Amino acid sequence: MVSLLKPLMDKHPDFGTVFAYVRPLWYDDLSSIEEELRNREEEDRRIREKALEGDIIKDNEVPPRRVLDLYSYRVVPWWVAAMLIGLPRAVSHAWMDKKDRESVWTRINGKQWPVFLPLGIDSRLLRNEWLNEGCQYVWVDVFCLRQEGGLREDLRVEEWKLDVPMIGFVYGEPARLVWNAGPIICYLSGLGRPLSSNVDMTSDRSWFRRAWTLQETSTDCVIAGLTDEETTEQLESLRADIQNAVPPLAGLSVFTTIPSSLVMRVLSDMKKRVSSYSIDRIAGLAYIFQGTQVPAYYKSQTEEEAWLKLWRASSLECRAQIFFFFPQPGRGEQKWCPTWEQVLSEELPVVECDPTEKWYGHLYYEKEGPGRPFAWTGHCIKDGYVCGLAKEDPSVRVRSGELRITDGSGTTHTFRITANHQYPIPEDSYELWGTSGTGSTFTSFREPRALLKYWVLGHRQGTKFEKFSIFQINEEDERQRLIKSGLAQGPNAKGEPRLRIDLC
Structure with missing residues (x-):
């Protein structure tokens, strides 16, 4: 022995x-x-x-x-x-x-x-x-x-x-x-x-x-x-x-559907927490927002460096949530998502969703791609006029406005829209990108309640799209009218998204 x-x-x-x-x-x-x-x-x-x-x-x-x-x-x-x-x-x-x-x-x-x-x-x-x-x-x-x-x-x-x-x-x-x-x-x-x-x-x-x-x-x-x-x-x-600290965290994994309210709920909670090192609040999000990869930990990196690495490694759905739910353009290298300083300093909108609502947005990160590597695939309206949201209204939490789209025959279609934030959206024509409801890697079904519900508006910068703000079409009958009108270009007959845009 x-x-x-x-x-x-x-x-x-x-x-x-x-x-x-x-x-x-x-x-x-x-x-x-x-x-x-x-x-x-x-x-x-x-x-x-x-x-x-x-x-x-x-x-x-x-x-x-x-x-x-x-x-x-x-x-x-x-x-x-x-x-x-x-x-x-x-x-x-x-x-x-x-x-x-x-x-x-x-x-x-x-x-x-x-x-x-x-x-x-x-x-x-x-x-x-x-x-x-x-x-x-x-x-x-x-x-x-x-x-x-x-x-x-x-x-x-x-x-x-x-x-x-x-x-x-x-x-x-x-x-x-x-x-x-x-x-x-x-x-x-x-x-x-x-x-x-x-x-x-x-x-x-x-x-x-x-x-x-x-x-x-x-x-x-x-x-x-x-x-x-x-x-x-x-x-x-x-x-x-x-x-009840953060209910959406229960049972999360890469094989489960990510709740629509997850990212904003978690960010709202994390910004109130404290840590020994400044980047720990960002590092503590990595496993929650995980895709199949996680950023390595470097105590010496800046908060903004850690923040950008977080989104490069996060899941497609979590990237899509920050794209569709944060109401302002980013002030840093990326416009499609906020800087960490914006998350800490700005009031984050309350995202209220049906607990059973599931939607799949694919916001890609292509490490080997030329230029800025983030891209969105979903529904698109090339030219939509947004009005009624140009002024703040602190008396209400959700503001109301209109989306007007003119079809090929010259007929204008008007849809009721809402904004769950106070960021002013000047009355103007914008390019619009919306949630497609397309299935994820692990599911093939569609979720009608999320189809064309969430929208990002902005303008083209060359071949790329620069985000300006967000709005929602919360009423089911309004979304159904938009779907039937064919004004929003989206997935092909097989349900595969055929519209894709690189993001600034």
Whole structure:
């Protein structure tokens, strides 16, 4: 036995770590342990190297680099425990203020970096609480994510490029269901601290106000740190607060339909949150707005750089939502979407949609394309006159106007339109682009309630379209009249969009 374990003991003098490495393979052929671990490590290395390409993570389902083994109480690479767990139980918490926490150097993580714990918290009690929850392995950032102030700062910077964006995968509800990871363990008063009966939701250190905890919002969670003081009513109220924080986040994945209100709801919530680093509020959106790729994390980049990279990697539907729902042209490099400064400074419109409404807008990003790479495919009205929306009217939340279109015979058709914002739209002729209702990659049906409902107006700049503002045709009978008139050019007989425009 000693001879079999000696290579591990030479590499890891700490017996707890050796036990953590051997435990998942204990019932296999012990003579092959060294080879099996070597093969797993090599495969994990290939996965991580392949996932990161430049400043983009091409695989949005990369498992966490490390997990905390509660039986040995040691942090080990994910590949050591992968055969037993798939994904670990995720622990969600908000960091305490510097004056209310301490840095602990511990054998739990091999003393590779300081573990930041709230003052007075014994890590052994954390272990007991998680074991009592039935956990074998957990993921919690202070233990499993390399922290600043450790032995290898150069390694931390490299690891964070991949590891920080992939935190969202650990907490994502679909992934946890598929991997049978169990509900999130949530500390509302600080890691390991007893739950306060009066959780301050307005504090900058509140779980409800931190940027990173937005992606940890889930319909299922276990509230940790319970004492004998909490009543059933208080616990149910706290669970409701968590689950209702941003309802559209429930159950999101690239295989589910993205609610029409998602982007504006999430941005409205995130702009009120706080973070240690300025770009974290943007980085915390990456997994929520995901396409099949996620931007790598660079703490040194500017907010606007991070914001543009976010939209390059986001899903087609999320790009379409910011295109159709933000009422002003962008003030930066891209006109089709706002700058991050605009999101923070401008009042975002309230998007009210039928909860069952599903529409699919395809706003493409072509990395290899010439010029500006963003393009929209959908319905188009080449020349429409918009009136009635030139002035602000603070007395109403939704303004009313008209869209007038003249057909080939000289007949003018008038349609009632609305604007859920106060941005003035001068009376003029515009080129108009609308939602097509075309099916996504995973569905083939059409949703009539979204067809021609949302519109962007603007003007041509050469071969590109420059957005000016937005409006809606909310009344179903008005949309049906527009559809039957044939004035809006759209998909061909097979339902395939044949109109496409590059965006400024």
